[in-house]
Every structure is written in C-alpha cells, then in structure tokens.
Amino acid sequence: MKPIVAIVGRPNVGKSTLVNRLAGTNDAIVHESRGVTRDRSYHDADWNGREFTLVDTGGIEPMKSDDVFSTSIRDQALAAAEEADVVLFVVDGSVGVTEEDESVARMLKRVKKPVLLLVNKLDNPAREDERLWEFYSLGIGDPRPISAHHGHGTGDLLDEVVSLLPEEGEDEDDPYPDALGVAIIGRPNAGKSSLFNKIIGSERSIVSDIAGTTRDAIDTYVERDGRRYRLVDTAGIRKKSTVYENIEYYSMVRGLRAIDRADVALLVVDSGVGMTEQDQKVANLAIDRGCALVILLNKWDLLDDDYKREQALDTVNRRMTLAPWAPILRISALTGRSVEKIWKLIDAAAAERAKTISTSALNRFLTGLREFGHTVVDGKRRLRMHYVTQTGTNPPAFTFFVNHPDLVNDTYRRYVENRMRAEFGFEGTPIRLYFHKKH
Numbered sequence: 307m308k309p310i311v312a313i314v315g316r317p318n319v320g321k322s323t324l325v326n327r328l329a330g331t332n333d334a335i336v337h338e339s340r341g342v343t344r345d346r347s348y349h350d351a352d353w354n355g356r357e358f359t360l361v362d363t364g365g366i367e368p369m370k371s372d373d374v375f376s377t378s379i380r381d382q383a384l385a386a387a388e389e390a391d392v393v394l395f396v397v398d399g400s401v402g403v404t405e406e407d408e409s410v411a412r413m414l415k416r417v418k419k420p421v422l423l424l425v426n427k428l429d430n431p432a433r434e435d436e437r438l439w440e441f442y443s444l445g446i447g448d449p450r451p452i453s454a455h456h457g458h459g460t461g462d463l464l465d466e467v468v469s470l471l472p473e474e475g476e477d478e479d480d481p482y483p484d485a486l487g488v489a490i491i492g493r494p495n496a497g498k499s500s501l502f503n504k505i506i507g508s509e510r511s512i513v514s515d516i517a518g519t520t521r522d523a524i525d526t527y528v529e530r531d532g533r534r535y536r537l538v539d540t541a542g543i544r545k546k547s548t549v550y551e552n553i554e555y556y557s558m559v560r561g562l563r564a565i566d567r568a569d570v571a572l573l574v575v576d577s578g579v580g581m582t583e584q585d586q587k588v589a590n591l592a593i594d595r596g597c598a599l600v601i602l603l604n605k606w607d608l609l610d611d612d613y614k615r616e617q618a619l620d621t622v623n624r625r626m627t628l629a630p631w632a633p634i635l636r637i638s639a640l641t642g643r644s645v646e647k648i649w650k651l652i653d654a655a656a657a658e659r660a661k662t663i664s665t666s667a668l669n670r671f672l673t674g675l676r677e678f679g680h681t682v683v684d685g686k687r688r689l690r691m692h693y694v695t696q697t698g699t700n701p702p703a704f705t706f707f708v709n710h711p712d713l714v715n716d717t718y719r720r721y722v723e724n725r726m727r728a729e730f731g732f733e734g735t736p737i738r739l740y741f742h743k744k745h
C-alpha cells in the first residue's frame with residue numbers, strides 16, 4: 307500500500323498545477339486507463355524510487371448532482387487530511403491570507419499529521435520573502451515558497467515529503483501473506499458494514515490488528531474451505547463513528563486505500579438508489595488499480611415490484627458499459643439472501659485474474675484476429691499485429707507487437723479486448739493490453 311499525500315487548499319491556489327508538476331510524467335495509471343476513466347483525482351508519484359499517491363482534493367469538486375452532500379472546502383480538506391500520511395496545504399502567495407485559508411489552517415492544526423504549508427505562485431525567487439511573512443500567521447510553521455507553474459521549490463519539497471512518509475514495509479506485518487485480499491467498497495449507507503458483519507458472523511474469522519501502524523488498518527481473516535481471505539478494512543467499516551462518515555469524498559479516499567490492498571473489490575450498491583456516478587468512479591478506480599470487481603446490488607429485499615428491480619439493474623448496465631465483464635449479484639445483507647454466493651464469485655474472479663494463456667492459444671487468437679478482424683488504416687499505413695505474449699498476471703496483461711502502435715485508438719483497443727474476452731473469458735477481472743513497436 308502506497309502512502310498518501312493529500313493536497314488541500316481553496317480553489318484556484320494551484321493545487322492541480324502542483325499535482326501535475328509533482329506527478330510529472332510518472333502518471334502511469336492515468337495513462338494506462340485511457341478510455342476507462344478520465345478522472346484525475348489521484349496520481350501516482352515517484353521520487354528517487356519512493357512511491358506514493360497524490361490525492362488532489364480539488365479534482366473531486368464540485369460535487370455532482372447525485373450527491374446529497376455539498377461539502378465545504380474545509381470538510382473536504384479534513385477528510386483528505388484524516389486519510390493522508392502527509393498533507394500539503396497550498397495557499398496563494400499572490401493573494402495573501404484569506405479567511406478560508408485560516409479556517410483550513412485551524413482544522414489542520416487539530417489533525418495530527420505532518421503538514422507542509424506551501425505558498426504558491428511565488429514565481430520570482432528573488433522577490434519571495436516579503437510575501438512569505440504574512441503566512442506565518444496561519445500557525446502551520448514555516449511557509450515554503452514554491453511556484454507550481456515554474457517548478458521553483460518543488461524538488462526540495464519532494465525531498466521533504468519523502469522524508470516525512472512512514473517507513474517502508476512498516477505495515478507489512480501480514481500474518482497470512484497468501485490470503486486473498488477482498489475490499490468492500492461503496493457509498494455511505496450502501497450496506498458495507500452490514501455485509502461485513504454478516505460475513506464475519508457466519509464464518510470462522512480472525513481479527514488482526516496490525517501493530518504499529520499509523521493508519522488504522524484492521525484486517526479480518528476469514529477461512530473457508532481451506533482458503534484464506536483477508537477482508538481489507540481501513541477502519542471505516544468497523545468503526546462507524548466519525549462525523550465524516552457522510553462525506554462521499556471520504557468514503558472515496560477510503561475505498562481507494564482499501565482497493566490498493568485488495569485483489570478483489572466488492573462494490574456494494576444500494577438497489578433502492580441504483581448505481582450512481584460515484585459508484586461508477588469507485589468501480590473505475592478498482593479497475594485502474596487492477597482489482598477484480600464484483601457488483602453487489604444490496605437491499606434487494608426492499609424492491610417490491612418488477613419495475614423497481616429492472617430499474618436497479620438498468621442503472622448498473624448503463625454505468626458499466628466499459629466493464630460489462632463485472633458479475634452482478636443481487637443480495638440482501640439484512641436477510642442474508644445470496645450472501646453465501648458471493649464467495650463463489652470472489653473465487654471465480656480471482657482465478658480469472660490469475661489466469662495464464664498459453665502462447666500457442668495466443669497465436670491462434672492472433673491468426674483469427676488477422677483473418678476475421680478489423681484493423682486500423684490511416685492513409686497508407688495499416689496496423690499489423692506481429693506477435694502477442696502474456697506479460698503479466700493479477701491482472702492478466704498482454705503485449706502486442708505491432709508495426710505502428712500510434713494507430714491503436716480506444717475503439718480498436720476495446721475491440722481487441724472484447725475479442726480476447728470472447729475467446730478466453732476473464733469474467734470479473736480487468737485485463738491490460740499494451741501495444742509496442744516491433745523492432
């Protein structure tokens with residue numbers, strides 16, 4: 307699990323500019339997920355080999371129409387800070403201290419996390435001092451001058467961020483490293499804790515408090531038919547007491563952390579509400595991060611007529627057009643309906659995610675694709691696929707060697723993926739396709 311660095315501050319101070327500068331070209335996940343999601347609220351960063359995840363709170367604003375809660379900047383910043391290992395508090399040096407800055411600062415003082423105060427838009431290093439002084443009044447320590455735009459100060463900043471991250475391997479006290487990681491994710495009130503408790507109540511389970519963590523990660527191991535599962539919890543499901551339980555954003559960041567440590571994600575959807583945009587985002591995050599995905603339409607017991615049932619299923623189908631391979635199960639965490647069946651889907655998805663395809667089968671597939679498939683033509687250039695090989699598992703990854711990789715667009719990529727799924731299955735798991743130039 308990578309440490310999280312949250313970037314907070316009011317709109318327009320330069321948070322996204324800073325994220326782009328810090329994440330630089332290492333934005334592998336965002337790049338890989340082209341065509342899956344264009345949401346850039348989290349970013350992988352790497353500084354001298356130390357990896358972490360940057361979370362840009364600004365990227366999640368404004369809350370969309372299907373979110374009941376409109377949260378203040380302060381609340382969002384608080385939610386982000388609660389989940390982060392290091393907080394970067396960005397203010398605008400060309401404007402000076404504002405009331406909103408002060409409100410965020412007061413809140414950050416109560417959060418016991420390292421906070422760096424960054425005074426942005428100080429583009430001219432020679433002139434920075436005079437503007438810096440007033441930011442001492444925020445009481446967050448030494449203000450650091452930066453220019454997200456020009457990059458001044460960002461190298462030093464990264465050094466400092468990395469020095470504040472928790473020791474690597476601190477959390478890797480896993481008593482059963484071979485257990486399958488399962489994350490229960492979804493919006494507030496979807497029924498995650500009910501499901502968790504139902505599962506725990508009916509199976510042999512062992513709670514493992516991982517000692518010495520700063521992060522409140524409490525995993526529960528479940529043993530079933532000789533197989534071990536690790537139910538990933540980032541304190542959210544078990545301890546439902548925080549005031550911030552209702553903040554969508556908070557559950558999103560928490561979901562992201564859980565996903566990071568899971569092989570299979572169970573997305574719990576409230577059937578009465580149907581699948582929302584937020585659910586779709588979280589599903590995409592799971593897919594981007596290579597998790598297998600099972601969709602659980604929970605509270606099915608509440609849908610008392612066919613029309614409502616159809617509507618609920620409809621919302622899933624509409625929102626999951628890019629991942630129609632995710633199995634959907636109708637359950638009730640309350641009555642226990644079909645909860646038992648979840649295990650089968652977890653096992654099946656995990657098996658597909660670990661699957662390898664033989665080279666000969668891949669070659670046959672490629673021959674079929676050449677003979678009976680579409681290709682891409684651009685003027686005189688025609689895409690030719692020379693060779694394919696499996697380059698990864700968990701999730702399965704395949705590299706195609708082609709003559710002109712730049713001809714591969716989203717449509718073609720999707721077409722090849724659909725053909726592969728028709729041939730090899732992969733139900734419940736994302737697959738990765740790479741197209742490289744053949745030398």
Ligand code: GDP
Pocket residue numbers: 315316317318319320321322323324364426427428429452453454455456
């Ligand atoms: P966010 O809302 O906090 O994410 O802010 P943005 O990153 O979108 O930046 C808001 C505006 O400030 C944009 O017009 C940026 O180009 C500008 N900006 C960001 N960083 C700097 C900087 O270091 N110097 C200057 N002069 N402008 C900046």
Ligand code: GDP
Pocket residue numbers: 492493494495496497498499500501543604605606607608637638639640641
């Ligand atoms: P969480 O916020 O996702 O952890 O959701 P909870 O597990 O706390 O559930 C929210 C509410 O929905 C609670 O009042 C539960 O009793 C209720 N609930 C959860 N699952 C079901 C279900 O399958 N059917 C019904 N009728 N209610 C449910």
